Amino acid sequence: MSKVIVIGGGPAGMSAAYFSAKNGNETILLEKNEKLGKKLYITGKGRCNLTNDCDVKTVIENVVSNPKFLYSAVNGFSPENTKELISSTGLELKTERGNRVFPKSDKSSDVIKAFARLLSSVNVKVITSCRVLKLEFSNTEPIKVQKLLTDKGEFLCDKVIIATGGLSYPTTGSTGDGYMFAKEAGHTVIKPVAALSAMVLKEDLSAANGFLLKNVTLSVYKNGKKVFSELGEMLIYKGGIDGPLTVSCSSLINRENLDEIVLSLDFKPALSEEKLNNRLLRDFSENKGKLSVVLRKLLPYEFIPMAIKRAGINPEIQVSAVKDEDRKNLVKTIKNFELHPKKLFPIEAAIVTAGGVKVSEIDPKTMKSKLAENLYFAGEVIDVDAFTGGFNIQIALSTGHSAGISV
Ligand SMILES: Cc1cc2nc3c(=O)[nH]c(=O)nc-3n(C[C@H](O)[C@H](O)[C@H](O)COP(=O)(O)OP(=O)(O)OC[C@H]3O[C@@H](n4cnc5c(N)ncnc54)[C@H](O)[C@@H]3O)c2cc1C
Numbered sequence: 001m002s003k004v005i006v007i008g009g010g011p012a013g014m015s016a017a018y019f020s021a022k023n024g025n026e027t028i029l030l031e032k033n034e035k036l037g038k039k040l041y042i043t044g045k046g047r048c049n050l051t052n053d054c055d056v057k058t059v060i061e062n063v064v065s066n067p068k069f070l071y072s073a074v075n076g077f078s079p080e081n082t083k084e085l086i087s088s089t090g091l092e093l094k095t096e097r098g099n100r101v102f103p104k105s106d107k108s109s110d111v112i113k114a115f116a117r118l119l120s121s122v123n124v125k126v127i128t129s130c131r132v133l134k135l136e137f138s139n140t141e142p143i144k145v146q147k148l149l150t151d152k153g154e155f156l157c158d159k160v161i162i163a164t165g166g167l168s169y170p171t172t173g174s175t176g177d178g179y180m181f182a183k184e185a186g187h188t189v190i191k192p193v194a195a196l197s198a199m200v201l202k203e204d205l206s207a208a209n210g211f212l213l214k215n216v217t218l219s220v221y222k223n224g225k226k227v228f229s230e231l232g233e234m235l236i237y238k239g240g241i242d243g244p245l246t247v248s249c250s251s252l253i254n255r256e257n258l259d260e261i262v263l264s265l266d267f268k269p270a271l272s273e274e275k276l277n278n279r280l281l282r283d284f285s286e287n288k289g290k291l292s293v294v295l296r297k298l299l300p301y302e303f304i305p306m307a308i309k310r311a312g313i314n315p316e317i318q319v320s321a322v323k324d325e326d327r328k329n330l331v332k333t334i335k336n337f338e339l340h341p342k343k344l345f346p347i348e349a350a351i352v353t354a355g356g357v358k359v360s361e362i363d364p365k366t367m368k369s370k371l372a373e374n375l376y377f378a379g380e381v382i383d384v385d386a387f388t389g390g391f392n393i394q395i396a397l398s399t400g401h402s403a404g405i406s407v
Pocket residue numbers: 007008009010011012013030031032033036037038039040042043044045048049050051130131132133163164165166168169172173174175176177178350351352378379380381389390391392393394396
């Protein structure tokens with residue numbers, strides 16, 4: 001039996017502490033907030049999409065950074081295991097669109113309570129309002145954590161699991177402390193950047209502020225090559241863009257030179273250019289009046305002036321005066337409404353952090369540091385991130401499990 005200290009009471013730390021204690025270790029969980037799971041509380045808009053009801057392969061396909069590194073962890077603790085573990089506490093779960101799993105109560109607080117029950121069932125000692133300030137290492141080769149300095153005094157232990165999260169939503173406690181501890185142990189920290197983030201565009205879309213586009217396709221081109229294309233919803237927000245399509249796309253371009261990225265919005269993905277052209281011909285023959293008014297049947301009101309301008313058509317034109325060439329330009333604009341990202345929203349406002357402790361310096365089976373004898377990592381502090389759908393919490397739980405059963 002070892003004395004294990006887990007730093008951070010998010011999903012990764014709670015999972016690690018539970019499995020460590022279940023394995024017979026004396027386990028202490030240190031959390032700097034006054035309560036556990038402050039970020040978990042705001043997940044899934046307060047409902048907590050805790051996993052995705054899918055197989056291991058699908059989880060890995062939804063990981064953006066370093067999917068291969070996670071294979072062993074997710075295989076060892078899969079979405080099925082997450083559902084079993086949480087259900088074993090008496091909390092009922094339900095699966096919604098996109099296989100997203102939520103508590104039946106729609107309350108993230110119930111998921112936190114479920115974890116609290118699990119932790120107490122295996123006698124994890126939880127110490128809240130306790131911030132770890134520094135790890136002290138031995139001079140041995142390889143180095144070893146000797147003690148932890150906290151604002152509640154010193155702690156001695158045999159093994160340490162760092163589960164301090166990334167840099168997103170720092171008011172929930174994830175302020176990047178784990179990166180500092182990892183660097184002190186000699187680890188490389190891949191520069192943290194925003195992932196699953198809204199973005200600011202070079203274009204001014206403020207005329208459509210607050211508008212939610214539904215059933216549109218957003219494609220991403222890098223140097224002219226298509227790297228992403230998905231059907232879904234996009235929100236025009238504070239002159240920038242947000243919503244499911246945008247945040248997925250942000251995770252793919254967060255390390256790119258944004259001058260090389262072009263986004264293409266297709267307002268009518270169900271219609272080919274030919275069908276859309278025929279539809280316009282029909283609308284124009286059946287209706288009289290200004291083009292901007294007739295187009296209301298086809299396009300959201302807020303985008304009509306922008307589309308007409310981009311197609312190079314006189315905004316005051318009557319449909320009867322629209323030339324073939326104008327109509328073809330309009331079809332092209334509606335099917336390929338180009339947008340140019342200027343920057344992502346700041347990391348503090350991003351749903352997750354990409355970057356973190358370099359995965360090649362961590363054993364993927366045990367989450368053990370390859371540089372320090374008794375140090376482990378779990379969760380978002382590691383250089384891994386995934387798309388939305390419950391995958392990020394699943395990663396936290398899976399890596400927490402790997403670390404917990406290995407200490
Ligand atoms: C608004 C929002 C909604 C989200 N919704 C979802 C969702 O529905 N589904 C999903 O899968 N993912 C979601 N995510 C992402 C998910 O919440 C994170 O990926 C996940 O919480 C990461 O878990 P973690 O345990 O690694 O880190 P965190 O949850 O950030 O936990 C880290 C903990 O460590 C503590 N800590 C940090 N430093 C110290 C220190 N020095 N001493 C002691 N304690 C310390 C922090 O206080 C914190 O409690 C969402 C994120 C946000 C911001």
